[in-house]
Structure formats: structure tokens, C-alpha cells
Amino acid sequence: MNNSVSSDYIPILLQSVVVFGFVVITMLATHFLTAKRRKIETRKKSNNFECGIEVKGNARIPFSVKYFMVAILFVLFDVEIIFFYPYAINFRELGWGGLFSMFIFVALLLIGFFYLHRKGALKWE
């Protein structure tokens, strides 16, 4: 099976349909099992959990930008990793020339990495 066609992926679709059905059925089961019991309603029951103190304000406030930086760096490096896969498959045919090109690729990646490091993008303290 060297060439894959899109019909190979129908099983995956059906698999996700089956598990979706499982989740829906379980949710329905829990709905009917709990509906029989008396539900106690109090004023503060559905408040957000705050370790027992009054809820103050909204949780969705501006958040530390460092997490966003990590996500951006991830996108850059993950694309590079995807480029490794075709090389890893055809590696034996490419031989020494391939290794040399890959060496240049990794070197460029590392230059970018050290630039990030010098710029302080990897400082979280």
C-alpha cells in the first residue's frame, strides 16, 4: 500500500462516529438516571468554584503573553519537524548527499534557535 487514496480514511470517519455515539448514549444515560432523583437548587450552587469565597469579576482577563510566545514558537518548529518526515523516509536512497542537506537544514534551524535564545524569547522567570 504505497499510494493512499481518500477512501482509506473512511474507517477513521466511522470510528469517530462510533465514539461520538458512545459519548451521546452515555450522556443520555446519565441524564435519565439523574432525572429521577430530586435536584436540590440553591442560590450559589451553580456559581464558579473559588475555594469557598465570593466570586469576584470575570475569569477571562488578559493573560500573560509568554504562553502566546510559546504557541508561536511551536508553530514555527512544528512545521520544521514535518519537513523531517519525508527526509526520514527517503533517507537511505538519498545517502550522503541527503545527510549533507539535512545537516544544513538542522544548522539553519539551530541558528534560528540561538537567535531566539539571545533575544530572550526563552526566558520565563
Add this chain to the structure above:
Amino acid sequence: MTFNIYDFTSFNQWIDKTLYDNLPSFWALIIEMTLIGVAFLLFYAVIGLFLVYAERKVCAFIQNRVGPNRVGPYGIFQTIADFIKLLMKEIIPINNADKFLFNLAPFIVIIASFMAIAAIPFGKGLHAIDFNIGIFYVMAVSSLGVVGILLAGWSSNNKYSLIGAMRSGAQIVSYELSVGLSMVTMVILAGSMQLSEIVEAQRNGWFIFTGHIPAFIAFVIFLIASTAETNRGPFDLAEAESELTAGFHTEYSGIKFAFFFLAEYMNMFIVASIAATIFWGGWMPLHIGGWVGFNHAMDFIPPFFWYMGKTLIVIFLMMWFKWTFPRLRIDQLLKLEWKYLLPINLFNIILMALVVLMGWHF
């Protein structure tokens, strides 16, 4: 039809033939895949229940306790009782939560973990789908789970959940790089991404032995990174009971909480089985060159047991980590990945390429 416990290929062909002979091909495909899906669901439930029990027992013994011992002999029915309890629990609606995303998040988490299991080879001919991009598919699908975790944390409008989700997002995406790179290292040695071919390439020796130094480095990095990717201790910052109550699933109750819990254990099973497949030879039995009698005895054990045994050993290693190391801080966690594991991994790929080209591997 011949049922052979060492080779399921003929069994699969028999099911395939019976269905396609008696039904139109469209319905045969649908029924076949539904059967496989239901079989996986059963497997998923059994493994999930077993792993929760195993973790509680392992944790108990490491902490010098007895662990669950009331429900059934040695407490083996404890998790089943817990599951029934969670099924009966009321689902509490949350004020100010984004209702749609709040309800969607457990679905995404559990579907992502369930889809990855389809490509895993449990034995010869015993896998649902044998892709030519198998390992790539597993990596792609299992990383979808982070979307569910981020949605869960953001939509529940709780400060703890939001912090947990942000930490989890940063952590999972960072460590995914290391998981991907150590998989690439092994793909270079195997020369294929198809999981059955990777296993077949290890017939004469598991990659952890044949690939010597770079394979071992890749295995250690894979183990660290996949422990972090599944949000398990010592990298469980996203949940961090003592500081964030429960992190991203603080506001979830009843069966929705159970879905997060189940998905976490299934992710652990998936990464452990990938580790067993690409480093420890999948379902290949242990062979030692020259020991003919020993090799025959090892061949006698069915491949499925080899596979499960290796997977459970890796899972035990991950549990051992969780209960012996203290939790890291978020900056230490990101430093470990970006400043150590990532550069080591890049050099390791070059080293592996060199080893394969020079023919230094066994």
C-alpha cells in the same frame, strides 16, 4: 476459517470475505467498521478501568498504603463502582460558562484519544487500519486533545481552570516537538512510517538494542516528553491539585469529568503503546542470537501478550515517575523542553542518520 492466535491475518480475511459475500460492499464496510468500533470501545472501557485501578494500587504501594480493598477481592471492582457513581451524579450547570464550548470540550478530548487507537498494531494482522503514514497519523490525532483541554479551561469561566488550560496548552505543544523529533529518529532507522513495517523491521532485534546510543537517547526523550504530553506527574501542572484545585476540569461534574479522566488514561496507554511499538519491537518476541531453545520458548507466547506486556511496563514506568518526583514549576518545565530536549533531539537525529549510513547499527 482457521483461527490462529499467532497470526490474525486469516481471521480478518475470513470476516472480510463473509461480510462482502453476503452484503453489498457499502453496507459491508459500514458493518465491519462498526464492529471494529464496538470492539475498540469495549477494549477502551476495560483498559480505562484497569489503568485507574492499577494507578491507585501502584500509588498506594509506593506510599506504603494498601489502596482500594473494599469493593470485591483486593478492591478490583472499585473503578467499576466509581464509574457507576459518576454515571448517577448530577451534572451541575455553571453560571457564565460558555454553554456550547463547555459541553463540546469532553467530546473533543475523548474522540481524539479514541481515534489514535485505531492505528495501533496489537499483533500480526490485529490492527484496524494499517496506514502508510501510521505514526504520523497517531501523532496528529493525539495532539488534537489539547484543543479540548483549552476549550474546557476557557469556557468554564473559572480562574483556576483558565490558568490550568493555559499551562496545559503551553506544555503540550512544547513537548509535542520532542515527541515528534524522537519519532523521526526512529523512522530514520526503520525507513517507514507504516506501523506494521516498523514492527516487521524489528524481527531480528528491537530498535532499542539495534540502534544503540541514538535509539536509547530517543527513548529517554520520548518517555519524558510523552509523560509531559499526557499531563501526568511530575509534569501535571495543568491539574496541580494543591495549587489549582483541579485545573482545567474544576467545573466539570459527573460523567463529563469521567470523560476527561478516561481520556487521560487512554492517552497514557496510547503513548506507552507507541513507545512499545517503535522502541521495544511491538509484538515481536524477545530473541537472543544463538539461543535456539530460548527463542523457541519465546515464540510460543502469543504476540498480543508480548505487546500488552511491553505497554504495561512502559505505563508502570510512567506511574513510577508520577509518584516519586516532585512537580516542576512552569518555567522549569519550559526550560527543560526548549533549552535541553529540543537541541539534544536535533543533534540526535544527525547522529542516528550517521549511524545508519555508516552501518554502525546491528
